Amino acid sequence: MSNTPYPDRPHPKPVGKRPIPAFFGNLWRQSVVAFAWPLTSAIVWVASRVSMPKWMGSDLREFAVRLWSLAWLAFVWVLLWGDVTWGNVVIGIVFGVAVLAILPLPRVPVEGRLHPLAALNLLISMLWNFLISAAQVAWAAVRPGEPPLGCVVRVHLAIKSDLVLTLAVDYLNLVPGTMVVEIDHVHRILYVHVFDVRTQKQVDHFRKQMAYVERQFIRAFERDSEWHPSPYHGIDDDYHHVPFADRQRVADGERAPRRRRRRRKERRRS
Missing domain, CATH: 1.20.5 (Single alpha-helices involved in coiled-coils or other helix-helix interfaces)
Incomplete structure (x- = not known):
């Protein structure tokens, strides 16, 4: 006779990883x-x-932005000449320094922190969306039937930084089939023209994609635990007009896939 109270029932599987993976x-x-x-x-x-030094921005993040601006100006100079030589590179750097010193660009507030892995994930998702959207636009151009029907969708983002908001707008403009036609800077609202949208289901799908892109930008550039308001904006967080409820919505959307994966694991174990 077995010592277990229910000998007919199978023994539960041990929870945890195997020795080698662990x-x-x-x-x-x-x-x-x-x-x-x-x-x-x-x-x-x-x-x-x-x-x-003050002429370098008086801050490491500001210096990094200026260094990136200098590199971009030198890159544009080399592109204009169409020949990659040491002379063009050096002259491009000299002209870039002259532009930044004589005709300084407006200061760009740097208020978050870059996470390389999250930024790489964002770049990969952009390339994937680029390929899928390009195929959809190409198919809509050659398929028989009625011409494509577009619409303008209003999207509310919980992005605080003006720099990150600009990057998000560039992201949408680079993907075929979407174009930002108007920006409500005060309320953080984008009006996006979406190509070939006929049903409410397609509109809802686009909103889900925008929610995913919003979470990826916040993860890559401006997590709440690492947010540092720029001195050019002051320390008042309300300047960015992003209520706490909107950031909480993004955080809930970030935790939702983890909860679903946890439930699936629990069902498999049971």
Whole structure:
């Protein structure tokens, strides 16, 4: 006679990873921590002891933006000449420095922090949407029947930074079939022209795609835990006109896929 109270029932499967995957998983975590901690300490040490000159922006993030502007101007100069040579590169850098010094561009507030992996995921999703949208536009142009019907969809975003909002608008304009026709800067509302939309289901699908893009931009550039308002805007967060409820909506949308994956795992285990 078995000692178990219910001998006919199968024994539950042990919860957890197998020894070999668990070993490599712990090794990966320890390696990341061992690398990230000295790197973070070095960055904090440099930021606390090294001060940037005023002409370089007086801030590491501002200096990075100016360095990117200089690189972009030099790149445009080389494109205009159409020949990649050391002379064109050097002259492009000289002209870029002259433009930034004599004709300075408006200051761009840098208020978040870049996450490379999230930004890479955003870039991959943009390329994928580009391919899918290009195929849909091409098919709509050659298919028989009535001409495509477009519409303007109003989209409310919870993006705080003006720079990140501009990147989101560029994202939409680069994808075939979508074009931002108007921006309500105060209320963070975009009016987007969508190509070939005939049903409410297609409109809802586009809104879901916009919610996904919104979450990806916030993850890549302006997470709430790392938000630093720019001194050019002041420290009043209400300047950006993004209520807390909108950011909470984005956070709930971020947690929803994780909850669904957790439920699927629980059902498989049961």
